[in-house]
Amino acid sequence: MPRNNYFQFKQFRIIQEKSAMKVGMDGVLIGAWTDVSNAERILDIGTGTGLIALMMAQKNSLAQIDAIEIDPEAFAEAVQNIQQSQWFERIHVELGLFQEFTQQTSRKYDLIVSNPPFFSNGIKAPLEIRAQARHSDSLPLEVLISGAANMLSEKGRIALVLAIECLPEIEELAVLNKLFISRLCRVKPNPLKPDFRILIELAWEECMIQEETLMIEFEKHHDYTPAYKELTREFYLKF
Secondary structure, three states, X not given: OOOOOEEEEOOOEEEOOOOOOOOXXXXXXXXXXXXXXXXXXXXXXXXXXXXXXXXXXXXXXXXXXXXXEOOHHHHHHHHHHHHOOOOHHHEEEEEOOXXXXXXXXXXXXXXXXXXXXXXXXOOOOOOHHHHHHHOOOOOOHHHHHHHHHHOEEEEEXXXXXXXXXXXXXXXXXXXXXXXXXXXXXXXXXXXXXXXXXXXXXXXXXXXXXXXXXXXXXXXXXXXXXXHHHHHHOOOEOOO
8 A cells, every 4th residue: 555644445544644554455454344233331441533433434324433542643743643534523532551541440331442552573663663563562452352251241252463373372262261253264364374463253152163364465466356355345435
């Protein structure tokens, strides 16, 4: 995706001039894939520029949405993007640590969604803020899942986009927190490469897992598959 200082979607614009993490495929994937049905209150953890919160608002016309962000510059742009959208009255953004937020709120959420930091290994990005956004040091997966579980309503669900390597860990964390995998989508970039992301939904009740595979492109770059176009059609201008 081009690194402009803004990214234009069909129904909203994301200003991203100062935020460390720009609009990317991971955020769009989880925002488009997440089931928002029957969710009256939604929490977006690590909202960044507000992308996923805005996608949730577009998909669910009634939900009240809270979003939390640790980076002050991303927080400022999230506030700006939300205030300029048609859903500004339904989205509230807070600046701070997720760990502190879980201790301070008594709210229960029907849906908790996140594009969390999951690069726990490897060379960190040179800029500290970008590294913070990309690496799980500031929000380990076990802290995210346990904290989210404590804020989940009786019928609530957690939706995440993660690196494929995180699947064994998230399966173990689901068991530890008495959650069950209800949906799982393995994401493949193209026919020549292996799966590299998972979209996963966790819920309280055990059920038959809905499993699927999504391929983004055919062998040619920017030759998107019909499945990817259909998934993101309500958001991307080009589709």
